[in-house]
Amino acid sequence: MENLVVPIKNKSYEIYIGSGLLSTNKIFDDNVYSDQVLIVTNNIVAPLYLDTVKASLKNKDIASIILKDGENQKNLDSFSKIIDKLIKNKFNRESYIIALGGGVIGDIAGFAAASYQRGINYIQVPTTLLAQVDSSIGGKTAVNHIKAKNMIGAFYQPKCVISDTDTLNTLPKREFLSGLAEVIKHSLIMDPEFFDWLESNYEKVVNYDKKSLKFLIKKNCELKSSIVAEDEKEKGIRALLNLGHTFGHALETMTGYNKLLHGEAVAIGISIVSQISYELGLLGSDNLDRIIKIFNNVGLPTKIDKIDPEELIDCIYLDKKIDLSGLRLILLNKIGKASIIQAPEKIKLISLLKKILNG
Structure with a gap:
């Protein structure tokens, strides 16, 4: 088992990474200090792991709620169901929520924990690659609005993160590949050597090589934790973690939260901003080619059909990353x-997108 610390002032917490952690009683004993525990999960994960986690929470007053799977369930209705269950x-106020699932479950359960009685404890138990390398770390919690993604939420740190790598064995291939978008993102914004490693080792990764996956998960946790520790509430450097997300979130919204997985939308979003970077003279063509190639190599999309550039621009102007200067x-x-x-000004951005999306 690997242990990492997310060193946030007065809110530091551990990330546990390893095999068989869901059935390791000691981890739960060391981190759950209340008798009252609500496990939030979904209908895909529950049959696989809910009983295992319950068995690891010995002598606790355990309740559970099983939501439907999917990004389109990340809404105020699901949030209300969790609050109803708690009440x-x-x-x-001393009770715990355990978020057992992927990024959607982690976001909803975390937001419920942030809101119930003005804040109760919660633990992230991510079961997807995307959640293990990204969304479970850093305390971003939210639900979606029909017109924009993650518009209703809070920064609220978990008490710990328990990443059992065995859960990746039951993850559908498409979901697994979706998580690699965030992995590639981290390398692009801050670690060129890690990008080189991905280029050389992607075949091992997509074929579930245990040694490569263990390295990859730990590396991404270290990279993200370093940024979160420096800028918990995204006032500066943490915004870099949004690479590809402005366009990715807009694409998820425009397609009804049910066509693209989050990582797929992020992959397309990163491809778009990489091409914008090239068109503006910021990024060299050799770098652009390598970025598109790595997404292609791991089986992630870089394009999407039937998206109107002007509608896409209208959608991104609802993004959270807009400030007084635009x-x-x-x-x-x-x-x-x-x-x-x-x-760039809106008319230029539309022109760039028409060239990129229709090219």
Whole structure:
């Protein structure tokens, strides 16, 4: 088992990475200090792991709620179901929520924990690659609005993250590959050597080589934790973690939260901003080619059909990354270095998107 610490002032917590952790009683004993525990999961994960986690929570007053799977379930209705369950079971301010599932479950359960009685404890138990390398770390919690993704939420850190790598064995291949988009993203914004490693080792990764996956998960946890520790609430450098997400979130919204997995949308989003970076003279063609190639090699999309550039622009102008000076974009200067810039004026951005999306 590997242990990492996310060193946030007065809120530090551990990430546990390893095999068989869901059935390791000691990890739960060491981190759950209340008798009242609500496990939030979904209808895909529950048959696989809910009983295992319950067995590891010895002598606890355990309740559970099983939501439907999918990004389109990340809404206020699901949030309300969790709050209803907490109230019905008379959970107090010392109680715990355990988020057992992927990024959707982690986001909803975390937001419920942030909101119930103005904040109760929660633990992230991510069961997807995307959640293990990205969404379970850093305390971003939210639900979607029908017109924009993650518009309702809070920064709220978990008490710990328990990443059992065995759960990846039951993850559908498409979901597994989706998680690699966030892995590639981390390398693009801050670690060119890791990008080189991905280029050389992607075949091992997509074929579930245990040694490669263990290295990959730990490396991504280290990279993300270093940024979160420096900028917990995204006032500066943490915004770089949004590479590809402005366009990716807009694409998820425009397709009804049911066509693209999050990682697939992020992969397309990164491809778009990489091409924008190239068109603006920030990114060299050799770097652009390598970025598109790595997504192709791991089986992630870089394009999407039937998207109107003007509608896409209208959607991204609902993004959270807009401030008083306008829309900010995360663009690439080279592999391993990203920057935050004010977006080109709207008419120029539409022209760029028409060239990229219709090219």
